Amino acid sequence: MPIISKIQMYEQPEQAVLSIRKIIQFNDFPEEAKLAFKKINDYVGKKNILFAGCPFVCYHNSDLNHLDVEIGFPVNREIPGEDCLKSGKLFNEKVVSGIFLGPYEESDPLMMEIFTWINNNGFEAKGRIYHHYLNDEDQPRDFLLTQICIPIK
Numbered sequence: 001m002p003i004i005s006k007i008q009m010y011e012q013p014e015q016a017v018l019s020i021r022k023i024i025q026f027n028d029f030p031e032e033a034k035l036a037f038k039k040i041n042d043y044v045g046k047k048n049i050l051f052a053g054c055p056f057v058c059y060h061n062s063d064l065n066h067l068d069v070e071i072g073f074p075v076n077r078e079i080p081g082e083d084c085l086k087s088g089k090l091f092n093e094k095v096v097s098g099i100f101l102g103p104y105e106e107s108d109p110l111m112m113e114i115f116t117w118i119n120n121n122g123f124e125a126k127g128r129i130y131h132h133y134l135n136d137e138d139q140p141r142d143f144l145l146t147q148i149c150i151p152i153k
Contacts, residue, residue: 003110004145005099007117012149015052015090018044018079019072026064033057036071043085044073052076056090059129090130095149096123099134103141107131107148114150123152 020036037055044051053074060068074090081087096114100107111129118125134145 002101003098003113004101005097007096007098007114009094009096009121009123009152012090012093012095012151014092015074016076016078017056017072017074017088017090018081019058019070019086019088020084021060021068021070021086022084023066023068026067029067029069032069033071039085040071040073043082044075047079049075049079054132054134056130056132059131060127093126093151094153095130095151097147097149100146100148101142102144104131104133104144104146107146110146111148111150114148118150118152126151126153 018040020039022032024032051073055071055073058070058072060070070088072088078087078089096118098110098114100110115125128151130149130151132147132149134147135143137144
């Protein structure tokens with residue numbers, strides 16, 4: 001599947017988010033993500049809140065047996081969480097990004113190209129990887145859009 005954008009650096013503005021962060025096994029990710037997105041959707045529906053952008057997943061590490069993931073949505077202001085649902089922020093920082101068209105599980109080549117771009121341009125990754133899901137699973141798998149963003153220093 002294709003990489004459909006130029007890999008480029010931009011500045012991510014600070015953004016309030018509602019998210020769930022937990023340690024999981026990689027194989028459990030699809031079910032954990034569905035549960036987290038549902039919990040967040042139910043909460044904002046109950047509170048009559050609108051999202052300020054598309055859903056995201058932040059991978060805080062790469063240990064597939066103890067994967068530290070944060071699953072969430074941007075919102076227009078800090079909103080109190082409840083239980084495992086936390087209010088937080090995406091911070092103002094430089095990121096390198098590209099957009100992938102196709103099934104989520106096939107997007108690794110874009111991530112590797114972004115890491116290559118970072119190294120070739122003298123930057124260093126901060127250790128987190130964000131996947132922003134630009135459309136939803138109601139689309140055919142070949143038409144899913146994922147923006148991958150890697151914060152740099």
